[in-house]
Amino acid sequence: MIAQSSRWIAALIALVLFSAGALADDKTIEEYTEDEKFERTDGLFPLYRNTENGDLFMEISGDILGDEIIYFTYTEDGAPRVGHFRGMFRANRVLVFERRFGKIEIEAVNTSFSFDEDNALSRAADANITRALLAVLDVVAETPAEDGEDGEAGSPARYLINAGRLLQSEDMHQIKPTPPTGPAAQNMFQLGRLDSGRTRVLEARSYPLNTDVIVEYVFTNDTPRGAIGPEITDPRTVAVKLQHSFIAMPENGYEPRSDDFRVGYFGQRVTNLTDTTVTPFDDVINRWRLVKQDPDAEISDPVEPIVWWIENTTPHELRDDIREAALTWNIAFEAAGFSNAIEVRVQPDDADWDAGDIRYNVLRWTSSPTPPFGGYGPSFTNPRTGEIIGADIMLEYVFMTNRIRFSEIFDVAGLTPWLPADMLAEMTGRPELAHVHDHAHGEMCNFAEHLQFETQAALATLQARGASQMEMDELQRQSLAYLVIHEIGHTLGLMHNMRATSEVPLEHLHDGRPVTNSIMDYPALNIAPAGVEQGPWSLDTPGPYDIWAIQYGYTTDEDALPAILARSTEPELAFGNDADDMRAPGRGVDPRVMINDLSDDPVGWAAQRVDIINDTLTALPEQFEKEGETYQALLTSYLILTGQRFGAANVATRHIGGVYNNRAVVGQPGAERPFIPVPRAKQEEALRVLEASMFGPDAFTAEEAFADRLQRQRRFFDHFGSNEDPSLHSRAFAQQMALLAHLTHPNVLERLQDSRRYGGTYSPAEYMRDLTRIMYQADVGGEPNSYRQNLQVAYLQRLIAITSDSSFSPASRSAALASIGDIKGWVGPGWMPDLFGSREARAHRAHLRRLIAASEA
Numbered sequence: 079m080i081a082q083s084s085r086w087i088a089a090l091i092a093l094v095l096f097s098a099g100a101l102a103d104d105k106t107i108e109e110y111t112e113d114e115k116f117e118r119t120d121g122l123f124p125l126y127r128n129t130e131n132g133d134l135f136m137e138i139s140g141d142i143l144g145d146e147i148i149y150f151t152y153t154e155d156g157a158p159r160v161g162h163f164r165g166m167f168r169a170n171r172v173l174v175f176e177r178r179f180g181k182i183e184i185e186a187v188n189t190s191f192s193f194d195e196d197n198a199l200s201r202a203a204d205a206n207i208t209r210a211l212l213a214v215l216d217v218v219a220e221t222p223a224e225d226g227e228d229g230e231a232g233s234p235a236r237y238l239i240n241a242g243r244l245l246q247s248e249d250m251h252q253i254k255p256t257p258p259t260g261p262a263a264q265n266m267f268q269l270g271r272l273d274s275g276r277t278r279v280l281e282a283r284s285y286p287l288n289t290d291v292i293v294e295y296v297f298t299n300d301t302p303r304g305a306i307g308p309e310i311t312d313p314r315t316v317a318v319k320l321q322h323s324f325i326a327m328p329e330n331g332y333e334p335r336s337d338d339f340r341v342g343y344f345g346q347r348v349t350n351l352t353d354t355t356v357t358p359f360d361d362v363i364n365r366w367r368l369v370k371q372d373p374d375a376e377i378s379d380p381v382e383p384i385v386w387w388i389e390n391t392t393p394h395e396l397r398d399d400i401r402e403a404a405l406t407w408n409i410a411f412e413a414a415g416f417s418n419a420i421e422v423r424v425q426p427d428d429a430d431w432d433a434g435d436i437r438y439n440v441l442r443w444t445s446s447p448t449p450p451f452g453g454y455g456p457s458f459t460n461p462r463t464g465e466i467i468g469a470d471i472m473l474e475y476v477f478m479t480n481r482i483r484f485s486e487i488f489d490v491a492g493l494t495p496w497l498p499a500d501m502l503a504e505m506t507g508r509p510e511l512a513h514v515h516d517h518a519h520g521e522m523c524n525f526a527e528h529l530q531f532e533t534q535a536a537l538a539t540l541q542a543r544g545a546s547q548m549e550m551d552e553l554q555r556q557s558l559a560y561l562v563i564h565e566i567g568h569t570l571g572l573m574h575n576m577r578a579t580s581e582v583p584l585e586h587l588h589d590g591r592p593v594t595n596s597i598m599d600y601p602a603l604n605i606a607p608a609g610v611e612q613g614p615w616s617l618d619t620p621g622p623y624d625i626w627a628i629q630y631g632y633t634t635d636e637d638a639l640p641a642i643l644a645r646s647t648e649p650e651l652a653f654g655n656d657a658d659d660m661r662a663p664g665r666g667v668d669p670r671v672m673i674n675d676l677s678d679d680p681v682g683w684a685a686q687r688v689d690i691i692n693d694t695l696t697a698l699p700e701q702f703e704k705e706g707e708t709y710q711a712l713l714t715s716y717l718i719l720t721g722q723r724f725g726a727a728n729v730a731t732r733h734i735g736g737v738y739n740n741r742a743v744v745g746q747p748g749a750e751r752p753f754i755p756v757p758r759a760k761q762e763e764a765l766r767v768l769e770a771s772m773f774g775p776d777a778f779t780a781e782e783a784f785a786d787r788l789q790r791q792r793r794f795f796d797h798f799g800s801n802e803d804p805s806l807h808s809r810a811f812a813q814q815m816a817l818l819a820h821l822t823h824p825n826v827l828e829r830l831q832d833s834r835r836y837g838g839t840y841s842p843a844e845y846m847r848d849l850t851r852i853m854y855q856a857d858v859g860g861e862p863n864s865y866r867q868n869l870q871v872a873y874l875q876r877l878i879a880i881t882s883d884s885s886f887s888p889a890s891r892s893a894a895l896a897s898i899g900d901i902k903g904w905v906g907p908g909w910m911p912d913l914f915g916s917r918e919a920r921a922h923r924a925h926l927r928r929l930i931a932a933s934e935a
Contacts, residue, residue, distance in 0.1 A: 107137060107238045110219035121284025122326055125241070125291075134279045134291065135218060136241035138175055138182060140234030146187060146327050148467070149173045150458045151251050154292055154319040154434055157309045159267045161255035162318045165442055165472035167456035169251045173212075173324075182217060182239050184250070186210035189461045192360045194352040203351075213249040215239045245293050245322050246277045253295050253318060267306055269316060270299025280319065288325045288436060295320060323436050325467065327460065328367070333636075334463045337361040339741060340646035341627050342573035342598070342655050346464045362464040364457065364571040365631045368416055373634070377412060383421045386471075386566070389433050390425045392443040393475070397424060399555055400441060403562040406619040407570065410628035415635070420566075436468045439569070441562070443473045455565030469569035473561070474526070525574075525600055526561055528674060532603040533557045535722045536615065538715040539605055539690065542697040549612075553603075559618040563597045567624065571631055574598050577654035578623055580670035584677035584686075588613030593676060595650045596623040600673035602683075602725075605690055622650040646741075647748030658739070660732040663816070664823035668739040669732035669756060680729050681764045687726040688771040691719050695780040699787070710791040716781055724813040727771045730764040731817055734845065735826040737833055755838035762840075762848065769852045772817060778810050778865055811868045821849060822876055824883075827890035843893040850877075850897040858904045861915055867922045874901060874926055878933045902930050 111118065111126045119125040124137040151169040156162025172187040188207050193200035219238040226232035244250065254269045276296035283290045295318045302313035310316060337345045343363035350358045370378035386404055388397055401422045411419035425433070425440070433440040436458075457469035533553065540550050578596030587593055590613060593604045597620050606612040620628070630642045645651055654671030661673050669680065677683045695716070702712040736756035742749035771777060781788075788804040790797065820826060830842045853873045857866060880886050880894040905923045906912060912920045 105219045106221040107219045107236055108221065110238060111135070119282065119284045121289050122287055123241075123284060123289040123324055125282045125284050125289065126238070127282060132242070132278060133240065134242035134245075134282055135238050136289070138237045138239060140177075140223060140236065143175050143177055145174070146462070147173045147175070148325040148327060148458075148460060149186075149250070150323045150325060150436070150467075152321055152456075152458075152470075154321050156318040157307070157316070159307050159310065160269050160316060160318065162253075162320075164444055165456075165470055167458060167470075168320075170458045170461065172461050177217075177237065180217060182215045182237060183211060184213045184215070184244075186212055190347060190349065192348050192350045194350070197352040199352050213244055215244060241282075241291065242279050245291050246274065246279065246295075248272065250322060251320070253320060254297065267310065267313065268299070268303060269297040270302065270314075271297060273298045273315075276315070283435070285437065286326075288323055290321055290323045290434070290436065292319060292321045292434065294318070321434055321436075325436070327462075328465055328467065332367045332460075332463055332465045334362040334465075335365060335631060337363050338630070338643055340643055340653065341630050342575055342653050343571045343627070343631055344568075344573055345571075346459070346461055363631055364459050364464045364466050366466045366570070368411075368419060368632055368634075370415065370634060375415075377415055377417050379418050380416050383419055384570075385421045385423065385439060387433075387438050387440045388422065388424045389440050389442045390427050390429065392441070392473075396443075396558065399558055400562050403559040403618065404441070404566055406559075406563055407566060407628075410620045410625040411632060413625045414629045414632040416632065419632075433470065439469045441471045441473065443475065455568035457569045457571075464571075466569070466571060471562075471565045471569060473565075525564055528600050529557055529561055529603075531718060531721065532674065534714075534718045535691075536603045536605050538698070538702075538719055539694045541715075542694045542701050543608070544701070553615050556615045556618050557603070560597065560616045563618070563620060567598050567620070570628065572598050572624065572627055573655045574600065574659075575623055575653050576600060576656065576659040576673055577652045577668070577671045578621065579676050580678055580680075581649040581652055582677055584679040584682050587677060587683075590614065592617055592621055595621045595652070597621055598624060602674045602676050602687070604676060605687070607686060607690055608693055623653065626651050644746060647746055647750075653741075654739075660736075663819035664825040666732075667737045667753075667829065669729075669736040670738065672729055672732055674725050675729045681733055681760060681767055684726040684730040684764075685767045685770070688723055688767070691723040691726070692780040695719055696783065699784045703787070708791040709787050709789045712784065713788045713790055716784075716788055720781065720809065720813075723771060724816070727768055727813075727817060728820075730767040730771075731820045733764040734761050734821055735829040735833070735840075736761070737829060753833075753836060755833040755836070758838075758840040761845070765848055765852060768817065768821075772810075772814055773852050773869065775856050775863060775866060778806065781806070807864060807868060810865050811872070814865075814869050815872060818873065818876060822880065824886045824890065827893070828887050831887060831889050841893075842887075842890050843896055846877075846893040846897045847900065850900055854901060854904055859914055861919050862922060867918075870922070871925060871929070874898070874929050877901075878929065881933070898930060898933070901926065905930075 107126075115128055115130045117127045117129055119127070126135040126137070127133070128135075149169060149171050150167075153162040153164065153166040153168065155164050156166070172189055174185050174187055176183045176185065188210070191203070191207070193203050216239070217237045218240055221236045223235040224233045248254065254272065257268060273296045276298070278294055279291060280294050281290075281292040296315060297318070298315050300314060306313045337343060337359070343365070345361050345363040348360040348362065350360045353360075366384050367382075368384075369381045371381055372378040388400055392400065401424075404422045405420055407420045408418060411417075422441075425431075425438075431438060433442050455469070455471045457466045459466050536553055537550055540553065575596040575598040578599040579594045579601045581595060582591070582593060587604050588606050588610055593614055594601045594617060597617050601616065603615050604613055605615075626642070626645065630639065633639070633642070646653070652670070654668060658666055658668060658671040659673055660666035660669060660671060672680065675683065698712060698715055698719075702715055703709070704711070733756050738750075738754040738756065740750045740752055740754070785804050785806055790802065827842045827845075830838065830840055830845055832838075834841060850873075853866075853870055857870075862870060877894045877898050881891050881898070883891070886894075905926045907927075912923055914920070
């Protein structure tokens with residue numbers, strides 16, 4: 079009786095444990111999934127979906143354990159405000175599955191280091207490198223290995239894990255962005271907690287070489303805070319769709335190509351810890367695997383071309399232009415020995431695959447309510463070798479419209495195209511904008527935003543000149559072609575080249591020659607001065623640099639690589655990437671590496687561009703005041719054009735304290751000295767451009783003729799709490815302060831001092847004397863206008879701050895003190911009665927004297 083009771087108790091315990099999954103290992107995978115409610119999908123990792131409750135299980139073969147797998151994630155849908163948007167590429171890493179103590183472990187592999195295998199130190203390759211154990215999973219069911227018959231190989235053991243439970247958490251990848259710090263954090267919409275009850279697997283696909291799982295993550299918050307945009311349907315519950323892809327390591331045969339600092343490719347950073355040289359780098363570039371059909375032919379079709387699909391969401395009227403633009407990359411590949419390397423096809427409306435299928439490279443098109451870009455070209459790779467495995471390009475229809483993305487940014491004085499993303503996010507209180515130009519993942523790019531502003535400025539200029547619709551259509555065609563070719567360039571591995579405009583002569587911009595040497599630059603659009611026949615607006619094919627770069631990356635003749643690289647000193651092949659460019663105040667040294675500029679004489683071009691914009695502003699009312707319409711078109715054109723005028727002046731500022739930075743190897747033919755200071759005459763010319771455009775008495779007069787009509791069209795209560803008047807002074811003042819942020823940056827002043835030791839002739843004291851004269855001398859004893867009053871007070875405050883700021887060198891502080899003395903001489907001592915000019919002028923001078931006196935106390 080006791081024995082029978084014990085058997086019943088044991089059976090009951092077994093039933094409870096089985097229900098909890100503790101005895102699941104006692105069942106084979108076939109037994110566990112034999113119920114008809116399970117649907118099986120074969121592939122790299124076979125999947126089993128419970129059709130009744132949606133549970134997803136994944137089978138892991140024993141022969142995969144210990145092998146490296148590529149893991150890749152991207153956002154299928156989200157909202158920029160929460161750090162996700164459609165097509166956003168995210169994690170790209172190497173994983174290993176291991177079985178330890180009856181469980182399956184998933185570990186991320188560190189691919190940042192290499193060792194010489196013949197060096198004994200390679201045995202300590204894991205020393206002081208932390209292990210990243212992402213997940214430890216129960217084995218739900220296990221099918222044991224089977225021996226083969228008649229000498230044939232048997233089948234390995236197979237293990238079943240709950241993939242839904244794994245992927246519906248954040249174990250594999252962080253979905254919720256890390257909250258930012260600083261003032262911007264107060265305005266950012268914060269995702270709530272991950273709700274496991276609402277999060278679910280939407281779709282699961284498995285193919286021979288990859289397995290994809292799409293999960294909808296639902297975050298809930300009963301009391302949401304922060305900026306809530308119209309794209310967030312209900313802030314209490316926000317869904318983000320993410321695809322997880324597990325990809326088999328590509329088969330052997332791909333030969334990695336070493337990175338070289340003279341040509342700009344994205345790549346994989348690998349430090350060789352057994353290399354004793356001063357540059358122990360095994361870095362490799364990102365590129366596609368292209369193999370010639372005929373290895374002996376000088377030019378051959380590839381065995382497998384790079385195939386792009388135009389997504390069926392693309393407007394029909396744009397498809398031909400997009401196809402033609404994409405195919406122009408074949409020009410570059412022919413120089414590398416490949417014909418027809420790029421193919422472009424259109425996704426059928428009834429295709430049985432969607433753009434999220436990583437087996438297809440897709441040119442995708444969307445029209446989002448708050449698009450974070452106009453174009454974006456990411457790719458994913460084998461982190462071990464740099465081989466590009468797949469890519470997508472996201473294009474936003476807003477690029478083709480007059481709808482201003484981030485319209486509130488225009489309230490920040492039109493500085494948007496000229497600021498780095500982190501600074502822009504801070505100024506606008508929109509932290510999500512910081513994701514737009516993030517090079518941590520390689521190919522993030524906000525070029526489309528720059529190009530849209532440039533295009534709208536050019537369209538406003540054409541319209542003000544009475545241009546035909548055909549001329550404006552051609553401008554739009556060239557801009558779209560530039561955008562598509564630029565973003566495809568990223569997917570081929572290419573970085574930006576912000577120096578590519580620097581070798582095109584100013585006098586040749588409108589004679590039909592290319593206006594920049596690289597499609598990967600951020601150039602200004604080439605607007606002709608009045609009376610000059612319009613030349614090309616931009617490139618619509620890859621430029622000389624792009625052809626050379628593709629030749630280096632994709633030629634199959636490795637013996638030709640040294641000769642290819644030796645050409646880097648040719649002027650048209652000049653290269654400088656985002657880390658070199660001077661878009662942010664105080665950042666970078668070489669003014670030739672700058673965004674939204676043109677020609678080998680950027681200062682002369684800036685003066686020309688300011689004149690074009692002022693002429694256009696004068697003609698705006700005639701073309702943009704339409705009977706029966708609001709003044710919104712006039713206001714938008716004013717905002718764009720004055721932002722562009724600031725941009726031209728901003729280009730000129732970078733020559734102050736600038737140093738030309740030339741990169742080449744020692745003894746390379748055509749190489750110049752690495753560092754050459756910008757000639758003093760060019761710096762003084764830049765100051766004259768700044769005086770005429772932004773600092774002098776006549777700046778900002780072009781728009782005053784229609785200032786009383788700069789009215790935003792009302793839309794419900796959108797203007798609630800805002801200042802609706804034109805705010806001319808605050809806009810001008812913000813632009814002037816942005817220029818001064820660079821002109822008086824400690825890096826700039828110290829570089830003026832340093833460069834005198836290797837050829838420079840402009841001292842900080844002389845430079846600040848000249849800048850101070852621009853700010854005040856025209857108004858000595860006269861009537862400074864209201865723009866100048868604001869500027870003079872702020873400039874004096876800046877000088878006073880410099881004198882006690884230890885981040886400035888002593889010589890820079892001395893220069894500031896000398897300039898304060900000059901101003902004191904002009905405004906007069908505080909004890910002498912001021913009887914000259916209007917009450918406004920006297921009050922202004924009294925303010926300046928008070929500031930000086932307080933600084934001397």
